[in-house]
Amino acid sequence: MGMRQDIEELVEEAERQIREHKWVLSANDRTVAARAAADLRAVVDSPRSQQELPEVTRLGHLREALAAVAIALAHVHGSMAWFLGAAATALTPILHWRAVPAGHGPTFGAVSPTLQQYAEAEEAIRRLHSTLARIATA
Template sequence: MGMGKIIEDLAEEAERQIRDQAWELSPTDRTVAAKAAADLHAAVGTPQSRQGLPEVDRLEHLREALAAVAIALAHVHGRLAWFLGAAATALTPVLHWRALPAGGGPTFGAVQPTLQEYTEAEDAIRRLQRTLASINTA
């Protein structure tokens, strides 16, 4: 299962738990979710803002987004932590990607993603961002 599908499933589950009141959002949850949503938006922006960017820049922004998820995770407990932890796990392939040529040397297992994989990762982060933004307004 790809990261986009995993994030979509996580987002739907989070939205369902909030809607069904199984997840009671604390003020801290709302604050952290809002900050994380803003940080994710700053990292990946819109699909149009990614067009024409070099792969090295796209990868940098994806790693920034993953870092934003990890930082948010460090500040919460309970359901939001579980949600963010699962999201971070889904996005871990980004950590094994490289945008630069290997230059004939070892790459520590890093692989060059396809343009489709960049787009899927960016779309997954945008979906995560929308869910986090909706947590703040729920």
């Protein structure tokens, strides 16, 4: 299963829990969601804009998005923490990607993602962004 599918399933579960009142959003959940959504939006732009960037920049943006999720996770507990933790886990393949040539040295297991993998990861970030933005205003 891919990163985008993992995020999609996570989002569907979160939306279901909120709808069924199994996850009651706190004011802090909304505040953290708003900040995380803004941070994600700031680093991953539209598909067309992202495709025009060099791969090293795209990867940098994806790493920034993962960092934004991790920072948000540090400020919450309970369901929001579990949601953000699962999102960070789904995005971890980004940590094993490299955008520069390996040269003659070790890469510590880093691999070059395909353009499709970049696009999938960026779409996963956009989906997470839209969900967090809705949580912020729920």
